[in-house]
Amino acid sequence: MRIDSLRLVCFSPTGRSRTVIQGIARGIDHGTMELIDITTPQARKKPLETSGNELLIVAVPVYMGRVPALLTEWLRAIRAHGTPAVSVVVYGNRVYEDALLELTDILTRRGCRPIAGGAFIGEHSFSSAEAPTAGGRPDAADLHRAEAFGRKIREKLEAIPSVDRIPNVTIPGCRPYRGDPTLWTVDFIAVGDACTRCGTCAEGCPTGAIDPDEGYSADPEKCITCCACIKHCPAHARTMRPGPVRDASVRLSTLYRERKEPEYFL
Ligand SMILES: Cc1cc2nc3c(=O)[nH]c(=O)nc-3n(C[C@H](O)[C@H](O)[C@H](O)COP(=O)(O)O)c2cc1C
Known part of the structure:
Protein backbone atom coordinates (compact mmCIF):
# COMPACT_ATOMS: atom_id res chain seq x y z
CA MET A 1 0.00 0.00 0.00
CA ARG A 2 1.08 3.55 -0.70
CA ILE A 3 1.61 5.99 2.14
CA ASP A 4 1.38 9.72 1.44
CA SER A 5 3.17 10.83 4.58
CA LEU A 6 4.81 9.80 7.80
CA ARG A 7 3.66 11.22 11.16
CA LEU A 8 6.18 10.72 13.95
CA VAL A 9 5.00 11.37 17.51
CA CYS A 10 7.34 11.29 20.46
CA PHE A 11 7.33 12.15 24.13
CA SER A 12 10.96 12.39 25.10
CA PRO A 13 12.09 14.39 28.14
CA THR A 14 15.74 13.32 27.85
CA GLY A 15 15.76 12.90 24.06
CA ARG A 16 16.31 9.13 23.70
CA SER A 17 12.87 8.24 22.32
CA ARG A 18 13.22 11.09 19.86
CA THR A 19 16.60 9.81 18.62
CA VAL A 20 15.19 6.30 18.18
CA ILE A 21 12.11 7.44 16.22
CA GLN A 22 14.31 9.55 13.96
CA GLY A 23 16.48 6.47 13.30
CA ILE A 24 13.41 4.44 12.35
CA ALA A 25 12.25 7.26 10.05
CA ARG A 26 15.64 7.29 8.27
CA GLY A 27 15.17 3.58 7.54
CA ILE A 28 11.67 4.15 6.14
CA ASP A 29 13.09 6.98 4.03
CA HIS A 30 9.82 8.65 3.07
CA GLY A 31 10.04 12.13 1.54
CA THR A 32 7.06 13.59 3.41
CA MET A 33 7.41 13.51 7.15
CA GLU A 34 6.24 15.45 10.21
CA LEU A 35 7.73 15.16 13.70
CA ILE A 36 5.28 15.97 16.49
CA ASP A 37 7.10 16.26 19.80
CA ILE A 38 4.56 16.16 22.64
CA THR A 39 7.06 16.57 25.47
CA THR A 40 5.87 19.97 26.68
CA PRO A 41 2.39 20.73 28.12
CA GLN A 42 1.95 23.35 25.38
CA ALA A 43 2.53 20.75 22.64
CA ARG A 44 0.01 18.38 24.25
CA LYS A 45 -2.74 20.98 23.86
CA LYS A 46 -3.00 20.15 20.15
CA PRO A 47 -4.87 16.90 19.40
CA LEU A 48 -3.89 14.53 16.59
CA GLU A 49 -6.05 13.30 13.75
CA THR A 50 -4.69 10.93 11.11
CA SER A 51 -5.99 9.25 7.96
CA GLY A 52 -5.59 5.85 6.31
CA ASN A 53 -3.01 7.23 3.85
CA GLU A 54 -0.51 8.07 6.55
CA LEU A 55 1.84 5.98 8.64
CA LEU A 56 1.80 6.90 12.32
CA ILE A 57 4.75 6.04 14.56
CA VAL A 58 4.52 6.76 18.29
CA ALA A 59 7.56 6.50 20.57
CA VAL A 60 7.45 6.90 24.36
CA PRO A 61 9.77 6.03 27.23
CA VAL A 62 8.82 3.26 29.63
CA TYR A 63 7.99 4.54 33.14
CA MET A 64 7.56 1.83 35.80
CA GLY A 65 6.99 -0.77 33.09
CA ARG A 66 4.14 1.29 31.62
CA VAL A 67 3.29 4.03 29.14
CA PRO A 68 3.82 7.32 31.08
CA ALA A 69 0.48 8.08 32.73
CA LEU A 70 0.62 11.79 31.94
CA LEU A 71 0.19 10.91 28.24
CA THR A 72 -3.08 9.04 28.72
CA GLU A 73 -5.29 12.06 28.06
CA TRP A 74 -3.47 13.10 24.87
CA LEU A 75 -3.23 9.56 23.51
CA ARG A 76 -6.91 8.91 24.22
CA ALA A 77 -7.83 11.98 22.19
CA ILE A 78 -6.14 10.71 18.99
CA ARG A 79 -8.59 10.29 16.14
CA ALA A 80 -7.13 7.85 13.66
CA HIS A 81 -9.15 6.69 10.70
CA GLY A 82 -7.71 3.26 9.85
CA THR A 83 -4.14 4.58 10.10
CA PRO A 84 -1.37 1.97 9.96
CA ALA A 85 0.65 2.45 13.13
CA VAL A 86 3.95 1.46 14.68
CA SER A 87 4.34 1.55 18.47
CA VAL A 88 7.79 2.07 19.93
CA VAL A 89 8.91 2.06 23.56
CA VAL A 90 12.32 3.13 24.81
CA TYR A 91 13.49 1.79 28.17
CA GLY A 92 16.51 2.19 30.39
CA ASN A 93 17.95 -1.35 30.14
CA ARG A 94 15.85 -2.64 33.06
CA VAL A 95 12.58 -4.01 31.60
CA TYR A 96 9.73 -2.79 29.39
CA GLU A 97 7.16 -5.20 30.84
CA ASP A 98 3.82 -4.63 29.06
CA ALA A 99 4.41 -1.05 27.91
CA LEU A 100 4.65 -1.98 24.22
CA LEU A 101 1.40 -3.93 24.37
CA GLU A 102 -0.26 -1.10 26.29
CA LEU A 103 0.78 1.49 23.70
CA THR A 104 -0.36 -0.77 20.85
CA ASP A 105 -3.73 -1.31 22.58
CA ILE A 106 -4.22 2.44 23.06
CA LEU A 107 -3.47 3.15 19.39
CA THR A 108 -5.75 0.34 18.24
CA ARG A 109 -8.61 1.72 20.34
CA ARG A 110 -8.07 5.13 18.75
CA GLY A 111 -8.63 3.67 15.27
CA CYS A 112 -5.10 2.65 14.24
CA ARG A 113 -4.15 -0.63 12.55
CA PRO A 114 -0.93 -1.89 14.18
CA ILE A 115 1.67 -3.07 11.70
CA ALA A 116 4.76 -3.31 13.93
CA GLY A 117 6.19 -2.65 17.38
CA GLY A 118 9.67 -2.09 18.70
CA ALA A 119 11.39 -1.89 22.09
CA PHE A 120 14.66 0.02 22.15
CA ILE A 121 17.12 0.94 24.89
CA GLY A 122 17.92 4.52 25.91
CA GLU A 123 20.16 5.83 28.66
CA HIS A 124 18.24 5.59 31.91
CA SER A 125 16.81 8.92 33.06
CA PHE A 126 18.47 8.38 36.47
CA SER A 127 21.85 7.54 34.92
CA SER A 128 24.81 9.77 35.72
CA ALA A 129 28.58 9.69 35.22
CA GLU A 130 28.96 8.23 38.75
CA ALA A 131 26.14 5.69 38.40
CA PRO A 132 25.66 4.97 34.68
CA THR A 133 22.83 2.78 33.35
CA ALA A 134 22.74 2.25 29.59
CA GLY A 135 25.01 5.32 29.28
CA GLY A 136 25.18 6.78 25.78
CA ARG A 137 22.37 4.68 24.40
CA PRO A 138 20.91 4.54 21.83
CA ASP A 139 24.41 4.13 20.39
CA ALA A 140 25.50 3.53 16.79
CA ALA A 141 24.54 -0.17 16.92
CA ASP A 142 21.07 0.69 18.30
CA LEU A 143 20.50 3.26 15.57
CA HIS A 144 21.61 0.77 12.96
CA ARG A 145 18.89 -1.55 14.31
CA ALA A 146 16.37 1.31 14.30
CA GLU A 147 17.12 2.00 10.62
CA ALA A 148 16.86 -1.73 9.79
CA PHE A 149 13.48 -1.78 11.56
CA GLY A 150 12.41 1.20 9.46
CA ARG A 151 13.37 -0.62 6.24
CA LYS A 152 11.38 -3.68 7.34
CA ILE A 153 8.34 -1.50 8.04
CA ARG A 154 8.58 -0.03 4.54
CA GLU A 155 8.89 -3.50 2.97
CA LYS A 156 5.88 -4.71 4.94
CA LEU A 157 3.80 -1.74 3.83
CA GLU A 158 4.82 -2.26 0.22
CA ALA A 159 3.71 -5.90 0.39
CA ILE A 160 0.24 -5.08 1.78
CA PRO A 161 -2.40 -4.32 -0.88
CA SER A 162 -4.59 -2.11 1.34
CA VAL A 163 -5.10 -1.00 4.93
CA ASP A 164 -7.84 -3.58 5.56
CA ARG A 165 -5.44 -6.39 4.59
CA ILE A 166 -2.83 -5.70 7.29
CA PRO A 167 -2.01 -9.06 8.91
CA ASN A 168 -2.19 -9.32 12.71
CA VAL A 169 1.02 -8.53 14.52
CA THR A 170 1.87 -10.26 17.78
CA ILE A 171 3.17 -7.89 20.45
CA PRO A 172 4.55 -9.47 23.65
CA GLY A 173 3.00 -8.71 27.03
CA CYS A 174 0.07 -9.51 29.27
CA ARG A 175 -3.23 -7.95 30.23
CA PRO A 176 -3.92 -6.65 32.79
CA TYR A 177 -0.64 -4.78 32.45
CA ARG A 178 1.78 -5.59 35.24
CA GLY A 179 3.55 -2.31 36.05
CA ASP A 180 2.14 0.31 38.39
CA PRO A 181 2.16 3.69 36.62
CA THR A 182 2.12 5.65 39.90
CA LEU A 183 5.24 7.81 40.12
CA TRP A 184 7.07 8.95 43.23
CA THR A 185 6.25 12.31 44.76
CA VAL A 186 9.70 13.39 45.78
CA ASP A 187 11.68 16.59 46.18
CA PHE A 188 15.04 15.35 44.92
CA GLY A 243 17.45 10.14 48.82
CA PRO A 244 15.29 7.58 47.01
CA VAL A 245 15.98 8.71 43.43
CA ARG A 246 19.74 8.80 43.93
CA ASP A 247 19.59 5.43 45.70
CA ALA A 248 17.59 4.04 42.77
CA SER A 249 20.17 5.35 40.30
CA VAL A 250 22.94 3.48 42.14
CA ARG A 251 20.82 0.32 42.38
CA LEU A 252 19.95 0.40 38.66
CA SER A 253 23.55 0.96 37.72
CA THR A 254 24.57 -2.13 39.70
CA LEU A 255 21.69 -4.44 38.76
CA TYR A 256 21.27 -3.64 35.07
CA ARG A 257 24.80 -3.57 33.75
CA GLU A 258 24.24 -6.36 31.25
CA ARG A 259 23.47 -4.93 27.85
CA LYS A 260 19.98 -5.57 26.49
CA GLU A 261 19.35 -5.37 22.76
CA PRO A 262 16.56 -3.77 20.73
CA GLU A 263 13.70 -6.03 19.66
CA TYR A 264 11.09 -5.57 17.01
CA PHE A 265 7.93 -7.35 16.02
CA LEU A 266 6.37 -7.29 12.53
C1 LIG B 1 9.85 7.66 36.41
C2 LIG B 1 10.66 6.79 35.51
C3 LIG B 1 10.39 5.43 35.45
C4 LIG B 1 11.15 4.60 34.61
N1 LIG B 1 10.84 3.27 34.57
C5 LIG B 1 11.60 2.46 33.78
C6 LIG B 1 11.32 1.06 33.72
O1 LIG B 1 10.35 0.56 34.29
N2 LIG B 1 12.17 0.26 33.02
C7 LIG B 1 13.26 0.77 32.37
O2 LIG B 1 14.02 0.00 31.80
N3 LIG B 1 13.50 2.11 32.34
C8 LIG B 1 12.70 2.96 33.02
N4 LIG B 1 12.94 4.31 33.01
C9 LIG B 1 13.99 4.84 32.13
C10 LIG B 1 13.46 5.42 30.80
O3 LIG B 1 12.54 4.56 30.21
C11 LIG B 1 14.65 5.62 29.84
O4 LIG B 1 15.63 6.39 30.48
C12 LIG B 1 14.31 6.28 28.52
O5 LIG B 1 15.45 6.20 27.70
C13 LIG B 1 13.92 7.75 28.66
O6 LIG B 1 13.48 8.22 27.41
P1 LIG B 1 13.59 9.75 26.94
O7 LIG B 1 15.05 10.05 26.80
O8 LIG B 1 12.90 9.75 25.63
O9 LIG B 1 12.97 10.61 27.99
C14 LIG B 1 12.21 5.16 33.82
C15 LIG B 1 12.45 6.52 33.88
C16 LIG B 1 11.69 7.34 34.72
C17 LIG B 1 11.98 8.81 34.75
Missing part, protein backbone atom coordinates in the same frame (compact mmCIF):
# COMPACT_ATOMS: atom_id res chain seq x y z
CA ILE A 189 16.66 18.12 42.88
CA ALA A 190 19.23 20.48 44.32
CA VAL A 191 19.84 23.74 42.46
CA GLY A 192 23.44 24.87 42.96
CA ASP A 193 25.14 28.27 42.80
CA ALA A 194 26.15 27.63 39.19
CA CYS A 195 22.53 28.28 38.12
CA THR A 196 22.52 31.25 35.71
CA ARG A 197 18.70 31.52 35.66
CA CYS A 198 18.76 30.89 31.90
CA GLY A 199 15.39 29.09 32.08
CA THR A 200 16.38 26.05 29.97
CA CYS A 201 15.11 23.72 32.73
CA ALA A 202 11.69 25.38 32.91
CA GLU A 203 11.29 25.47 29.12
CA GLY A 204 11.96 21.75 28.69
CA CYS A 205 10.03 20.46 31.72
CA PRO A 206 7.25 18.13 30.50
CA THR A 207 4.89 19.08 33.32
CA GLY A 208 5.64 22.76 33.88
CA ALA A 209 6.91 21.86 37.37
CA ILE A 210 9.78 24.38 37.51
CA ASP A 211 9.05 27.82 38.88
CA PRO A 212 11.49 30.63 37.93
CA ASP A 213 10.13 32.66 40.87
CA GLU A 214 11.03 29.90 43.34
CA GLY A 215 14.72 29.65 42.43
CA TYR A 216 13.93 27.25 39.58
CA SER A 217 13.01 24.52 42.05
CA ALA A 218 10.74 21.70 40.90
CA ASP A 219 7.29 21.29 42.44
CA PRO A 220 7.27 17.69 43.77
CA GLU A 221 3.52 17.43 43.13
CA LYS A 222 4.06 18.03 39.41
CA CYS A 223 7.55 16.55 38.93
CA ILE A 224 7.62 13.15 37.18
CA THR A 225 11.33 12.54 38.05
CA CYS A 226 12.23 12.44 34.34
CA CYS A 227 15.52 14.26 35.08
CA ALA A 228 15.31 16.30 31.86
CA CYS A 229 16.15 19.47 33.81
CA ILE A 230 19.27 17.86 35.28
CA LYS A 231 20.46 16.54 31.92
CA HIS A 232 19.71 19.70 29.92
CA CYS A 233 21.13 22.28 32.36
CA PRO A 234 23.93 24.01 30.42
CA ALA A 235 25.65 25.04 33.70
CA HIS A 236 25.33 21.55 35.29
CA ALA A 237 23.78 23.33 38.25
CA ARG A 238 21.10 20.71 38.96
CA THR A 239 21.96 17.55 40.84
CA MET A 240 20.20 14.73 42.69
CA ARG A 241 20.01 15.16 46.43
CA PRO A 242 20.72 12.09 48.56
